[in-house]
Amino acid sequence: MKLKKNIAISETGFVFDPNSGDSYSLNSIGKEILELVKLGKSKSDISFHILNKYDADEFTFERNYDDFIDMLKHHKILENE
Amino acid sequence: MTKLRYERPIISKINAGVPDKFGMKTSVETLNQIDTVPVKDILEQYGSPVFVVSEPTIRKTYEEATSAFTSRYPKVQFAWSYKTNYIDAVCRAFHKLGSWAEVVSGFEYQKALNNGVSGNEIIFNGPDKSDEDLKLAIENLSLIHIDHFDELYTILKLAETTDKRPKVAIRVNMNTGIYPQWDRFGFNYENGEAWQALNRLMYSEKVDVVGLHTHIGTYITTPNAYSVAISKLAELATSLKKKFNHAIQYIDIGGGFASKNTLKGAYLPGKDTCPTFDAYADAITGALMSANFAPNELPTLIIESGRALIDDAGYLLGTVLANKRLADGRRSTILDIGVNNLFTSFWYEHEVLPVETTTQQTEDTTLYGPLCMNIDVVRAAVQFPLLQKGDKVAIRRVGAYNMTQWMQFITFRPNVIMIDEEHNTHIIRKAETNATFEAQEVIPEYLKS
Amino acid sequence: MNKPKYTIAVTGLNNTDNPGPGVPVIRALRSAKSFDVRIIGLVYENLEPGIYMENVADKVYQIPYPSVGSEALLNRIEYINSIENIDFLIPNFDAELFTFITSQAKLESLNIKSFLPTKLQFEEREKEKLVEFGEKYNIKVPKSKSLTSVNDISKLRDDFDYPVLVKGKFYDAYIAYNSEQVIGHFNKISSKWGLPVIIQEFIKGTEVNVIALGDGRGNTIAAVPMRKQYITDKGKAWGGITLGDETMLDITCKLIKNTKWRGGMELELIKNNEGDYYLIEINPRIPAWVYLAVEAGQNIPEALIKLANDEDVPPFTKYDIGKMFVRYSYDLIADISQFEKLSITGEL
Numbered sequence: 001m002k003l004k005k006n007i008a009i010s011e012t013g014f015v016f017d018p019n020s021g022d023s024y025s026l027n028s029i030g031k032e033i034l035e036l037v038k039l040g041k042s043k044s045d046i047s048f049h050i051l052n053k054y055d056a057d058e059f060t061f062e063r064n065y066d067d068f069i070d071m072l073k074h075h076k077i078l079e080n081e
Numbered sequence: 082m083t084k085l086r087y088e089r090p091i092i093s094k095i096n097a098g099v100p101d102k103f104g105m106k107t108s109v110e111t112l113n114q115i116d117t118v119p120v121k122d123i124l125e126q127y128g129s130p131v132f133v134v135s136e137p138t139i140r141k142t143y144e145e146a147t148s149a150f151t152s153r154y155p156k157v158q159f160a161w162s163y164k165t166n167y168i169d170a171v172c173r174a175f176h177k178l179g180s181w182a183e184v185v186s187g188f189e190y191q192k193a194l195n196n197g198v199s200g201n202e203i204i205f206n207g208p209d210k211s212d213e214d215l216k217l218a219i220e221n222l223s224l225i226h227i228d229h230f231d232e233l234y235t236i237l238k239l240a241e242t243t244d245k246r247p248k249v250a251i252r253v254n255m256n257t258g259i260y261p262q263w264d265r266f267g268f269n270y271e272n273g274e275a276w277q278a279l280n281r282l283m284y285s286e287k288v289d290v291v292g293l294h295t296h297i298g299t300y301i302t303t304p305n306a307y308s309v310a311i312s313k314l315a316e317l318a319t320s321l322k323k324k325f326n327h328a329i330q331y332i333d334i335g336g337g338f339a340s341k342n343t344l345k346g347a348y349l350p351g352k353d354t355c356p357t358f359d360a361y362a363d364a365i366t367g368a369l370m371s372a373n374f375a376p377n378e379l380p381t382l383i384i385e386s387g388r389a390l391i392d393d394a395g396y397l398l399g400t401v402l403a404n405k406r407l408a409d410g411r412r413s414t415i416l417d418i419g420v421n422n423l424f425t426s427f428w429y430e431h432e433v434l435p436v437e438t439t440t441q442q443t444e445d446t447t448l449y450g451p452l453c454m455n456i457d458v459v460r461a462a463v464q465f466p467l468l469q470k471g472d473k474v475a476i477r478r479v480g481a482y483n484m485t486q487w488m489q490f491i492t493f494r495p496n497v498i499m500i501d502e503e504h505n506t507h508i509i510r511k512a513e514t515n516a517t518f519e520a521q522e523v524i525p526e527y528l529k530s
Numbered sequence: 531m532n533k534p535k536y537t538i539a540v541t542g543l544n545n546t547d548n549p550g551p552g553v554p555v556i557r558a559l560r561s562a563k564s565f566d567v568r569i570i571g572l573v574y575e576n577l578e579p580g581i582y583m584e585n586v587a588d589k590v591y592q593i594p595y596p597s598v599g600s601e602a603l604l605n606r607i608e609y610i611n612s613i614e615n616i617d618f619l620i621p622n623f624d625a626e627l628f629t630f631i632t633s634q635a636k637l638e639s640l641n642i643k644s645f646l647p648t649k650l651q652f653e654e655r656e657k658e659k660l661v662e663f664g665e666k667y668n669i670k671v672p673k674s675k676s677l678t679s680v681n682d683i684s685k686l687r688d689d690f691d692y693p694v695l696v697k698g699k700f701y702d703a704y705i706a707y708n709s710e711q712v713i714g715h716f717n718k719i720s721s722k723w724g725l726p727v728i729i730q731e732f733i734k735g736t737e738v739n740v741i742a743l744g745d746g747r748g749n750t751i752a753a754v755p756m757r758k759q760y761i762t763d764k765g766k767a768w769g770g771i772t773l774g775d776e777t778m779l780d781i782t783c784k785l786i787k788n789t790k791w792r793g794g795m796e797l798e799l800i801k802n803n804e805g806d807y808y809l810i811e812i813n814p815r816i817p818a819w820v821y822l823a824v825e826a827g828q829n830i831p832e833a834l835i836k837l838a839n840d841e842d843v844p845p846f847t848k849y850d851i852g853k854m855f856v857r858y859s860y861d862l863i864a865d866i867s868q869f870e871k872l873s874i875t876g877e878l
Binding site: 095258260261346347348349350352353354 | 596597598599600628629632662676677679699720723725726873
């Protein structure tokens with residue numbers, strides 16, 4: 001699972017996909033996670049990072065993370081390797 | 082180190098043309114207390130979901146409505162529309178404030194009697210009054226509003242069997258510029274049917290024609306339609322005076338005032354377009370004052386408003402059961418509140434608010450109820466904050482028609498509580514249990530054991 | 531003498547093939563002789579062309595749709611006002627006018643002036659009340675009927691001959707030659723603009739319009755008649771020419787006198803072959819072709835600002851006849867960074 005090439009993530013959380021011309025917006029946690037995904041971090045790395053930083057329980061985050069990743073796939077921002 | 086507040090990660094597509102909520106700095110509104118009582122405490126004590134009726138709001142709304150009318154017209158009487166919400170405590174709250182009762186069935190009529198309303202302060206409307214109902218109403222000197230000729234002749238016949246003179250009015254339907262025109266109830270004005278009915282009653286000499294009644298429709302946002310209705314009823318009253326030298330005692334303008342809920346299909350939200358009581362009162366009393374009534378024969382104005390008086394006082398509180406993605410990527414949230422309890426979601430875009438601020442982010446969401454039934458949709462598409470399972474929600478303006486039209490389907494109807502003037506809470510209708518249904522059902526012997 | 535400089539907020543920067551009046555209103559304000567301006571563009575959508583055009587808005591803010599409710603809209607305007615200190619507001623969308631008209635007190639408390647029709651004026655000219663309006667003010671209008679349900683369509687045959695016009699409460703008008711087409715338009719219009727949908731008798735003739743400004747006391751401050759020379763498939767003028775038609779001016783002045791119209795307006799009239807004028811619609815705001823009137827000698831937006839500022843504004847007495855406008859389209863080149871900034875922050 002990796003970020004499609006050329007996807008641009010700006011400081012403001014604006015995402016532009018030059019392949020399709022679509023643009024998206026992220027909330028700040030969404031941006032943080034997408035940047036970690038871009039660096040090739042695994043789900044457990046990302047979970048560790050987020051749970052350390054934010055007040056969330058593991059199960060809630062796992063549910064939300066999976067949902068977020070599904071949405072990224074849905075929008076074709078992530079592709080399967 | 083204290084941790085930062087967590088929020089679900091989201092990504093939303095920016096559609097060219099459609100404005101995005103991001104950066105708009107609009108804050109997510111919450112509803113965490115009703116009359117200073119914390120919503121969380123109510124849910125903890127009475128379970129989820131739960132209906133809440135605020136008595137202070139009933140009083141405030143009632144005072145607003147009555148003063149709009151009494152400041153413009155000397156003789157005004159409100160009659161509580163039972164079908165809008167006939168939980169006894171609610172009815173009694175209105176009677177305590179001075180409302181008569183307006184009922185449309187034998188069931189409601191009995192309820193009004195049990196709530197201590199005296200017979201001559203009950204208005205009996207509707208197309209379905211049995212002979213038994215009518216007899217009782219005649220005996221009690223209730224105000225019978227005749228809907229059709231079959232009922233008219235039944236009353237004339239019953240009048241011969243009693244020494245009481247029935248107090249009657251006719252319901253009149255008419256063109257007031259409102260679409261659709263409600264022509265299924267009462268006698269038509271334009272084609273002369275109403276005048277004909279009045280003549281039949283007057284010539285019978287067996288009944289007292291005490292009033293004229295109309296109810297021009299529902300959710301009327303153009304107050305001027307009421308002026309038209311009053312003028313037409315006043316025409317009939319003037320004709321009665323001229324032909325029979327008979328003065329009627331009251332004009333009952335019915336109800337139909339809008340509430341601040343937003344109707345499906347409306348472009349602007351209801352809280353922006355709903356006319357004020359002053360606007361309705363202006364239209365209605367203005368037309369009454371300019372009609373041809375002698376000053377000593379001014380009829381009492383009766384108002385049967387239901388929705389506008391109770392909608393704001395009702396709340397429905399509930400809980401998020403689950404979040405889920407639909408096949409097309411749209412987010413959906415399942416609540417424990419469905420169309421079984423929130424019947425009005427079939428025609429309103431109800432405002433569903435989080436009880437606590439957990440996030441300022443929203444996402445386009447479909448809100449479903451808990452029923453295993455495809456039509457159980459509370460909101461088809463709404464910008465909704467990112468709530469998690471277990472988070473609480475509150476729905477505003479549900480006081481009208483839900484606690485009477487709710488359906489019992491696959492689960493129980495919940496507790497209804499009232500918050501009184503001192504902000505104490507009381508159960509006014511107990512949640513149903515299996516025993517409620519067992520009490521009603523009968524199993525034939527051969528199916529037992 | 532120094533000219534004052536006003537900060538004026540303007541909506542309707544959607545200069546598309548169905549243009550909003552915002553960009554031409556701004557053009558008129560920028561050519562005003564009696565004041566200078568700083569323009570705040572208020573936009574609903576992130577691709578309204580006026581956002582990206584040069585010398586149109588000095589600053590742009592996104593605002594929430596009126597359908598979200600006046601509270602959200604006013605909160606947003608309060609926020610924008612706290613930064614920009616707005617002197618005047620000119621709303622240009624039919625769909626937002628009700629909200630702004632009913633929020634006058636709030637706007638005044640923010641020291642934002644506007645010059646809008648009263649609620650009564652706004653409501654009595656609504657499309658579904660055109661017949662009553664015609665009766666009240668003694669103006670010929672086409673036969674109209676409001677539909678609240680698809681089921682009403684089959685009954686239209688009793689009252690109307692096809693073709694008929696099918697119109698939305700705020701926008702959109704389509705011609706239909708049979709009931710199937712009415713159903714199609716009904717569904718499309720009602721899903722977008724709500725109910726009712728209005729059916730109107732189709733009157734054959736020439737479509738002519740008047741742009742006008744009333745001072746709220748019965749005086750016509752400005753009035754310029756125009757004939758559409760070329761109409762797009764959406765019924766919008768693509769070219770037009772000012773007319774010297776005294777009857778149209780008479781109709782306008784009488785109407786403004788009798789209604790005491792306050793603010794800008796556009797009368798849409800049809801002149802049939804017998805030379806009778808039928809009023810088909812009153813738009814309660816300045817129309818998109820306003821700049822034609824400006825060049826013909828009547829700067830209506832400038833006069834409107836002066837009225838809003840409580841100044842005495844003498845009526846315009848003349849305009850050039852035979853002035854023409856021709857609309858054109860033009861591909862403006864923008865950068866995604868502008869789109870990003872507006873989409874994420876709501877400001878540009």
